[in-house]
Amino acid sequence: MPLRIGPCEPWPFDPVCCNLPDGVDEDVIDRQRVVATFILWALSGRRVGPSCPYTVRPCRRACLDASPLTVNWQTAGPWIPYLGRDGAWRNASVCGCKSDCSCGELCEVRLEAPVHDVLAVEIDGVTLPQNAYRVDSAGLLVRTDGGCWPDCQDMAAPCGAPNTFCVTYRIGLPLDEAAITAFSTMVCHLVKDCSGGCGCNVASNKNLSRLSRQGVDLEFADPTLIYSEMRTGIPAVDLWLNAVNPYRQTSPSRVFSPDFKRPRLQIWP
Template sequence: MPLQTGPCMAWPTELCCETEGKEPEEIERWTLIASQILWALSGRRIGPCPVVVRPCKRACLESSPVSFQAGIGTGPWIPYIGSDGLWRNASVCGCKSDCSCGELCEVWLETPVYDVTEVNIDGQVLPATAYRVDAPGRLVRTDGECWPDCQDMSAAPGQPNTFSVTYRWGLPVDEAAVAAVSELTCHLMKGCGSGSCGCKATQRGATRFIRQGVEMDFGDPTLIYKEGRTGLPLVDLWLSVVNPYRLTSPSRVYSPDFKRPRVTTWP
């Protein structure tokens, strides 16, 4: 499930339909509805939306057995049994990447990461030069220090002994998305007028017509919605580009090495 349950705001539009006589509040409402529909149909990835997370440092171990000193090495090593049933030794000093000779101090963020606006440790904001983001969603410390091993989760972000990351999650609303949401907004405003209890443009029509020996069959216009499409050329073209396989949510891979960050949802 994504971090957001809907778009954090209405997407920008360039309406090509007649809006005379429409109240700004009504236009804004239908723009938000169109944005919510396209956000869901596009795989719940379009943003970007700000989010504050409390990350957990990457772990080398699947458990915490008793440590012991190896014969040679740079520090303590811990034996453990992996998920495949084999014994291995893990260092408590950090984790080595498969493409790095040394330790990488990194935490995992939900993707897609648009940008990082703030990293706060113990109430101090780190400069942007102290970290970088590696795909997919690895926040890597680059100033020679390392992320905290633990933090006080009962304290608010910015307090002593806390670690929080503020970043924007999601893909940008590009020009194609603006064109798509503009077309859908106009469609909804035309068929769902103010005060109406239903959308006239989407009502089910006749599927079979027989008269004077002539029989005609029409497709059910509502079946296209089951395929995650709207019947609007520009909207469906955009959906076929950004979500060709009709995914309902972003695909993700889970790793025992990266702990999921904690996100406060209320208050």
């Protein structure tokens, strides 16, 4: 089951270039912000903006999970012999990994990426301070206070109970100025249609492609074709969509490996 199911709150709205009609109800704006957030989140490949918060139960990855030498560390004790790249035999600790980049053992767990922010990390019901960890790409939660993440936990117990390890975080790429501008333009378009204004000279709910009147013929782009191409017909919005999702992906790309244990997510009750 994928972790991301959509945003829980609307994106930031900048009404500077909106030119909304006077007397527009704030409830109408708030409602269209929610609509525009979901539309642009979906059209951008479901990757941009913070998702709903998720609380997961991470699984530690030992040093030899991806090693061709299959050794059962439960029977080998806290140290496991392994063959390094230089041909020398060494002992690997199951509590951390020593690599070419890190001089010492680095305690880390992998979260589903891209990580937007980490809201809370709880061990045995105690919330760690934010300076006790950091997030490295891609989705690595690294312990920085000298401690280490639990080797195992009681998966039958709820978060906050003894012998549990829970991380609450959000997924998604950060919203930059271009994203906020495109989103604000989309909100203005929807609000004008809803309040009797004119969005892009043609209301967005009319499939008008050709108009002939008094000897004048006007042709418009077919809205159904625009929508089928995962575009909106609003220039400022489509420019942003072309930049962030040029290949019109409908969902984020994902790589699965049997060597990596994905964090456990409770879905019911």
